[in-house]
Amino acid sequence: MIWNLGSINIDNFYEVPHLPAAGETLAARSFGFGLGGKGANMSVAAARAAARVAHIGAVGPDGRWTRDRLLEYGVDTPHIAEVQTPTGHANIVVDAAGENSIVLFQGANVKLTEAIIGQALTEASPRDYVLMQNETNGQEYCAATAQSLGLRVVYAAAPFDADAIARLLGRIDFLVLNEVEAAQLEAATGKTLDALGVEDVVVTLGAKGCKWVSNTGEKAFDAYPADAVDTTGAGDTFTGYLVAGLDRGMTTENAIDLALKAGALMVTRRGTADVIPDLKEIQDRFGI
Ligand code: RIB
Numbered sequence: 001m002i003w004n005l006g007s008i009n010i011d012n013f014y015e016v017p018h019l020p021a022a023g024e025t026l027a028a029r030s031f032g033f034g035l036g037g038k039g040a041n042m043s044v045a046a047a048r049a050a051a052r053v054a055h056i057g058a059v060g061p062d063g064r065w066t067r068d069r070l071l072e073y074g075v076d077t078p079h080i081a082e083v084q085t086p087t088g089h090a091n092i093v094v095d096a097a098g099e100n101s102i103v104l105f106q107g108a109n110v111k112l113t114e115a116i117i118g119q120a121l122t123e124a125s126p127r128d129y130v131l132m133q134n135e136t137n138g139q140e141y142c143a144a145t146a147q148s149l150g151l152r153v154v155y156a157a158a159p160f161d162a163d164a165i166a167r168l169l170g171r172i173d174f175l176v177l178n179e180v181e182a183a184q185l186e187a188a189t190g191k192t193l194d195a196l197g198v199e200d201v202v203v204t205l206g207a208k209g210c211k212w213v214s215n216t217g218e219k220a221f222d223a224y225p226a227d228a229v230d231t232t233g234a235g236d237t238f239t240g241y242l243v244a245g246l247d248r249g250m251t252t253e254n255a256i257d258l259a260l261k262a263g264a265l266m267v268t269r270r271g272t273a274d275v276i277p278d279l280k281e282i283q284d285r286f287g288i
Contacts, residue, residue, distance in 0.1 A: 002046050002053040002247050003026045003120060003151070005142045006039015007109040007135030008066050008080065010089040011272050013232075015193045019093060019101045027091070035069045036090055036272035037109070038133040038158055046131075047074035048278040051247045055080055056120045057136065058108040063087025073273070079120035083111045088135070096223045098267065104135070104159075106275065111276060112138040113129060118145060126150035129247050131239075133157075134164050143171035154246075154288045156239045157181055162188035174200045175247075176239050194218075202242065204235055204263075221256055224264035224286065232234020233272035239264040240276070 015026035029142045036042070039057060041107060046053040050197045054076035071077045083181060116133075117138050124129040125129070127189040130146040132139050133156045147154050152160055153182055157165050157177040166174075168191075177185065193213045193270045201213040209223040228279045245255025261282050269275040 001125065002038055002051055002131055002243055003056060003124055003128060003146075004043045004053055004131040005056045005112070005117060005136055005138060006042060006131070006133055007037035007106075008035075008040045008055070008057045008059050008063065008070070009037035009104070009109070010034075010063060010066060011036030012089065012091045014091070014093045015270075016093045016095055017134055018101065019095050024234065026104075029230070029266055032271070034271055035066050036092075037088060038108075038135050038156065038236050040066065040070060041236035041273045041276065042131060042133065042192065042226075042240035042243070043070060043075045044073045044273045045237045046244040046247075048276055049241045049248075049258070050246035050279055051244035052076070053244075054078070054120065056112070056117055056142075057081075057116065058083045058085075058111050058116070058164050060084065060086040060108045079116065079135050081112070082156040083115050084109050085111050089262050092156075092232055092242065092272075094230050094232060096269070098230045100230070101234045103234075106135065109135055110137040113121075114137055114141050115136065117142050121145050121149060121151075124149060124151055127152065127236045129243055130277050131156070131243050134161055139164065140167055143168050147171045154239075154243050156236075157185070158235065160184060168188065169197060174198070174202075174243075176202045176204065176242065178204045178206070178235065186260050198273070204238060207261060210238075210256065212252060219253070219270055221260060226264040228267040230270045231267050233276065234266045236272070237266040257264070258282070275280055
């Protein structure tokens with residue numbers, strides 16, 4: 001079982017000819033909206049990878065539909081609180097090459113209380129996974145509580161903040177971050193990834209795949225080829241699938257391989273949580 005302390009956003013998507021420059025006013029070619037947030041995306045990915053996942057989060061009254069949608073996608077939602085603050089949202093512009101730029105409004109995502117988090121974790125069992133990203137408050141309390149209960153803590157370090165990770169080191173079992181973030185973390189801590197005291201670190205490398213650093217050494221994984229139209233949410237899909245694989249008892253190598261397949265399929269789609277592929281789609285595409 002996965003307990004995901006995570007953001008829930010209303011994602012507004014704008015297709016643009018290029019990412020806007022400072023001072024530029026740019027007409028979008030299209031507009032759409034849907035369920036998003038790094039946390040919600042990971043919960044949906046884990047559910048689509050056949051894991052049982054409970055989301056711990058908060059929405060405002062305007063975001064009740066996002067909680068309903070998570071439920072429709074197979075995510076447990078009793079620990080998503082409704083607070084009197086607007087639901088978080090993200091304005092996402094995607095250019096012709098599939099690159100994006102995102103402006104976040106945190107809203108309800110940073111109104112979580114220790115009571116909400118603690119209440120959820122009273123239902124967890126030892127060896128369950130706790131997953132977190134950096135779009136909510138309450139991460140230190142969640143990690144400390146999870147550790148005291150014998151849960152395994154996975155931290156996806158996005159949006160990246162070296163101080164946020166530094167505060168959690170010693171409580172994280174599995175860290176997922178991208179290449180730039182890994183370099184920033186090494187610079188901030190003065191330590192190489194294998195010396196952080198984290199059992200497993202996965203560094204995602206975009207179209208180059210990823211590398212896994214553990215106490216048994218380092219292993220590189222190639223990416224699966226994909227014609228990318230939108231990279232938004234691909235990292236979240238990778239992480240959700242990775243943790244689902246681990247929770248379902250796969251070896252780390254096999255879980256990473258599955259996560260790379262899911263990420264490769266995700267970049268061929270426009271959107272976030274609503275278009276995350278399920279296991280059947282991955283099987284159809286890659287023949288697993
Ligand atoms: O990683 C993509 C996500 O980042 C989007 O869904 C958006 O909500 C932001 O949190």
